[in-house]
Amino acid sequence: MSDLLGLNAVAAREALDKKAISAVELTTAYLGAAEATAGLNNYVALTADHALAMAAESDKRIAAGAAGLLEGLPIGVKDLFCTKGISSTACSNILKGFVPPYESTVTANLWAAGGVMLGKLNCDEFAMGSGNENSAFGPAVNPWQGKDKVDLVPGGSSGGSASAVAARSALLATGTDTGGSIRQPAAFCGVVGLKPTYGRCSRWGIVAFASSLDQAGPFTRTVADNALIMTAMASHDAKDSTSTQTPLQDLIGAVGDGVKGMKIGVPKEYGMDGMDSEVVTLWEQGQAWLRDAGAELIDVSLPHTKYALPAYYIIAPAEASSNLARYDGVRYGMRVDAETLDGMYEATRAAGFGEEVQRRIMIGTYVLSAGYYDAYYLKAQKVRRLIKGDFDEAFQTVDALLTPATPSAAFPVGRKIDDPVTNFLNDVFTVPANLAGLPGIAVPGGVTSDGLPLGLQVLGRPFDEASLYRVAGVLEQAAGFKMTPARMAGGAA
Amino acid sequence: MSDLVTGRTGDWEVVIGLEVHAQVSSNAKLFSGASASFGSAPNENVSLVDAAMPGMLPVINRECVYQAIRTGLGLKAQINLTSVFDRKNYFYADLPQGYQISQFKDPIVGEGSLRIVMADGSTRDIGIERLHLEQDAGKSMHDQHPTKSYIDLNRTGVALMEIVSRPDMRSAAEAAAYVRKLRSILRYLGTCDGNMEEGSLRADVNVSVRRPNGPLGTRTETKNLNSLRFIQAAIDYEVARQIEIIEDGGAIDQETRLFDTGTGTTRTMRSKEDAHDYRYFPDPDLLPMIVTQDEVDALASALPELPDDIRDRLMGEYGLSAYDASVITEERDTARYYEAASDGRDRKLVANWMTVELFGALNKSGKSLENCPISPEKLGELVGLISDGTISGRIAKDVFADMFETGKGAAAIVDEKGLKQVSDSGAIETLIDQVLAANQDKVEDYRGGKDKLFGFFVGQVMKESGGQANPSMVNQILRSKLDGA
Amino acid sequence: MSVDKTTVAKIARLARINVPDDRLEPLATELNGILNWIAELDEVNTDNVEPLASVTGHALPMRNDVVTDGNRLDDVLSNVPEGASGFFVVPKVVE
Numbered sequence A: 001m002s003d004l005l006g007l008n009a010v011a012a013r014e015a016l017d018k019k020a021i022s023a024v025e026l027t028t029a030y031l032g033a034a035e036a037t038a039g040l041n042n043y044v045a046l047t048a049d050h051a052l053a054m055a056a057e058s059d060k061r062i063a064a065g066a067a068g069l070l071e072g073l074p075i076g077v078k079d080l081f082c083t084k085g086i087s088s089t090a091c092s093n094i095l096k097g098f099v100p101p102y103e104s105t106v107t108a109n110l111w112a113a114g115g116v117m118l119g120k121l122n123c124d125e126f127a128m129g130s131g132n133e134n135s136a137f138g139p140a141v142n143p144w145q146g147k148d149k150v151d152l153v154p155g156g157s158s159g160g161s162a163s164a165v166a167a168r169s170a171l172l173a174t175g176t177d178t179g180g181s182i183r184q185p186a187a188f189c190g191v192v193g194l195k196p197t198y199g200r201c202s203r204w205g206i207v208a209f210a211s212s213l214d215q216a217g218p219f220t221r222t223v224a225d226n227a228l229i230m231t232a233m234a235s236h237d238a239k240d241s242t243s244t245q246t247p248l249q250d251l252i253g254a255v256g257d258g259v260k261g262m263k264i265g266v267p268k269e270y271g272m273d274g275m276d277s278e279v280v281t282l283w284e285q286g287q288a289w290l291r292d293a294g295a296e297l298i299d300v301s302l303p304h305t306k307y308a309l310p311a312y313y314i315i316a317p318a319e320a321s322s323n324l325a326r327y328d329g330v331r332y333g334m335r336v337d338a339e340t341l342d343g344m345y346e347a348t349r350a351a352g353f354g355e356e357v358q359r360r361i362m363i364g365t366y367v368l369s370a371g372y373y374d375a376y377y378l379k380a381q382k383v384r385r386l387i388k389g390d391f392d393e394a395f396q397t398v399d400a401l402l403t404p405a406t407p408s409a410a411f412p413v414g415r416k417i418d419d420p421v422t423n424f425l426n427d428v429f430t431v432p433a434n435l436a437g438l439p440g441i442a443v444p445g446g447v448t449s450d451g452l453p454l455g456l457q458v459l460g461r462p463f464d465e466a467s468l469y470r471v472a473g474v475l476e477q478a479a480g481f482k483m484t485p486a487r488m489a490g491g492a493a
Numbered sequence B: 001m002s003d004l005v006t007g008r009t010g011d012w013e014v015v016i017g018l019e020v021h022a023q024v025s026s027n028a029k030l031f032s033g034a035s036a037s038f039g040s041a042p043n044e045n046v047s048l049v050d051a052a053m054p055g056m057l058p059v060i061n062r063e064c065v066y067q068a069i070r071t072g073l074g075l076k077a078q079i080n081l082t083s084v085f086d087r088k089n090y091f092y093a094d095l096p097q098g099y100q101i102s103q104f105k106d107p108i109v110g111e112g113s114l115r116i117v118m119a120d121g122s123t124r125d126i127g128i129e130r131l132h133l134e135q136d137a138g139k140s141m142h143d144q145h146p147t148k149s150y151i152d153l154n155r156t157g158v159a160l161m162e163i164v165s166r167p168d169m170r171s172a173a174e175a176a177a178y179v180r181k182l183r184s185i186l187r188y189l190g191t192c193d194g195n196m197e198e199g200s201l202r203a204d205v206n207v208s209v210r211r212p213n214g215p216l217g218t219r220t221e222t223k224n225l226n227s228l229r230f231i232q233a234a235i236d237y238e239v240a241r242q243i244e245i246i247e248d249g250g251a252i253d254q255e256t257r258l259f260d261t262g263t264g265t266t267r268t269m270r271s272k273e274d275a276h277d278y279r280y281f282p283d284p285d286l287l288p289m290i291v292t293q294d295e296v297d298a299l300a301s302a303l304p305e306l307p308d309d310i311r312d313r314l315m316g317e318y319g320l321s322a323y324d325a326s327v328i329t330e331e332r333d334t335a336r337y338y339e340a341a342s343d344g345r346d347r348k349l350v351a352n353w354m355t356v357e358l359f360g361a362l363n364k365s366g367k368s369l370e371n372c373p374i375s376p377e378k379l380g381e382l383v384g385l386i387s388d389g390t391i392s393g394r395i396a397k398d399v400f401a402d403m404f405e406t407g408k409g410a411a412a413i414v415d416e417k418g419l420k421q422v423s424d425s426g427a428i429e430t431l432i433d434q435v436l437a438a439n440q441d442k443v444e445d446y447r448g449g450k451d452k453l454f455g456f457f458v459g460q461v462m463k464e465s466g467g468q469a470n471p472s473m474v475n476q477i478l479r480s481k482l483d484g485a
Numbered sequence C: 001m002s003v004d005k006t007t008v009a010k011i012a013r014l015a016r017i018n019v020p021d022d023r024l025e026p027l028a029t030e031l032n033g034i035l036n037w038i039a040e041l042d043e044v045n046t047d048n049v050e051p052l053a054s055v056t057g058h059a060l061p062m063r064n065d066v067v068t069d070g071n072r073l074d075d076v077l078s079n080v081p082e083g084a085s086g087f088f089v090v091p092k093v094v095e
């Protein structure tokens, strides 16, 4: 088999089972691809020996007829997941050198299903950002380029994951999504990214950003690949009190089920002023594709949509300010010595946290502080209920919602923006689903006139990922999107 | 009864409220599977959750929740079927998460009350404001190194019940009675071992003074007192300090204070200005906690009889004094001992023997009821011998001492030593005749009106009998011989 | 509501992050920018709306009272910046 990197995950599984390829071969090809595209800076640690050893075990299990769901498939892991014996830093200086003596539940599930770990992927520090520019390891780069050949961000915070899957330096990758950190980079990089329902994947062993919003999910090249890895990632976990016991649907089977008879909502509030006209065009195109495939398109209203972003920027920093208090230089990670305990805390946290993380800790601390709690935090939680209520009402009528994934295509690395709020606007379409705990998937729908990918987003009812895969499967087929990033390993297909 | 304190400028009323931290009796910690036991090697009982490793999450221990509910029921308090865990955010070396998981707005237990009994037998009901569950912190050791502190996280995450009283107490004695009673209830319920020395039970004391029936004064909070003696000393010191300041024209600062066990004084720990801003908010790692009424009912029906109920029974059915009943019911073991010892015996007499002789002997010998040489049945047997006239109360004291020493039964000792009381009227009559004959002059005096000499004759007869004559028979026969002749 | 230098210093202290004096002013400006934008929420009528803290429908799961963890000093101390005889070590704390 010459084009190992050209196989999607479903195809690779078939080839492995038929013994047309070996897991070691496949893994070797991906390790090579990761080396070849090192300039994208999407890996922060490549664990080659570990990967090859796991692949060899996979080959044994395949030979023994005991292959798991993901047997032999090379997977990159966002550095937010704690991986036993392997440096796990959340791309923060404050955790540099931290080697967890434990494995996150999600990654443990992947390895139990036969997945092969390639290494740790770049992300925004503590998952805070929309461009992967806030990483202690430097920015990850999008393998796609516009006509001016300027380096573009892969999106964030799971930028390394999206970049690696798009660049074919990982067949599959994990990410986490707190306000869009899977769906937005998936859209920017032209890959499929799912944020499952809150509670579907265990949060145990994942460095926490905002606990009530964080959810792990997969990046893949295709919708079918996504359903495959998702089936292995999800589990009920007694170690996570917010983990669901709702049984997982047949996701793999749902992909090809089509949308005939489904009611798809089009929320009018997602048509925002100043939105890229190409984004609007793609959104309309997506509606047409679904109508053509037999779905009924229904206009719906989610009136509180515009308040999701400001509510999010209260709730997420508030939770983060508390979640990040444990990085204090006492038990692990960086310590800057000082005479007093408080001096040590202050010096360590000033040196260990990057600018954006510090800014969010400050906001979070402020909105929770005495005298401001009601005006900010409590107000945001009330708005959160209204936003969820909007969705609950819409889902009385429709089975899923179709929206753009992002207001624009990927932007250049290092783009100077003085106003942090402008950066926050990247998450405008993705944040509401996090506040409501709903599943959302981003699927590539087309490219801009400059040749950059744009994505569509499908949102669904809680624990109804199957409907997302049905809709996403149809969109994928209709779009016929070709993955041709300029800086893809193995050259353009 | 007045608890007013007299100052230079008039009387002061003391207002006291207590926050008691009671360690929940459980095998494992509140939110982790590490052991909650005391006395292990440093950081031995620590899980990755307790050490707040990245990505670790809390999962609540059902038994700790049930223990809190049992305690709430024991305090006749409202059980909240829905309660919420909040994060209390602050930085400290022995607080790995940078926050304590506690309950702020919606505690598991709401209002209740607790009855205290004072030394004179009078009772008062003290209001309970709330009880909530929270995590204990670790331990910092400051004396191991000249410039470093050493941190042990063994206690980190152990379940605590914080029990908050209303400011209903008016004296140090009431505060001590409150803690003693609370400890008693916790121990009856088995929800906290009440071991104050090991820190299983410690109190924060809020004290203020005001003119009788005047508006409330500014209070201070003295933290972490782990003995009844310290609680009373801290209150006494605070009351005197506050009265002096106010009478000198000053004002009390609302502040947190520390008690110095060496000097018996309190000093400022931190003032209101640099008080923590805890930034409480609902812990997003935990969901609202729901318990069902069925669960609460099941816990209620399995509760043991509590000291107040037993005390009422002891006073009502057995006729014990308020004081004896309180002393006997303070500890579950004592109450059980009493029930067993007094079964089928003179209940009041057994109570007397327990509170005076038995407790006295235990105290003197440094023994506890657990390793008491006299079983409840044997104490009952001794009292039985008194009741049926086999021995006198005087002799019984000697028998008791022997029993305490040797662990032998009362009847066996009486037999062995021939201490059986003489109740043979003929023998007693002979003795009386001898005594009267030997004291003819005094008989004359008695009959001439010196009534008080009766006691002298009784004493002589008892002495001649070696203490074994039945005193009531001696009385009766003497009287008929002296008065009736 | 507007954040000034003093407030920034207070928040930084609460968050235990050392912020140099010359950063207080620019940080105040940034935070005000964000807070002014957040103030959009004031438009929303939230009378009689219950705050929503968690979206999962289920109640808090509870575990049994069994010791399942601990006795793993090596794991607990494996990443410690400074330790001694089984303890974590920090600069001396004065109470």
Ligand SMILES: [Mg+2]
Pocket: B019, B204
């Ligand atoms: Mg207190």
Ligand SMILES: [Zn+2]
Pocket: B021, B134, B162
């Ligand atoms: Zn407390």
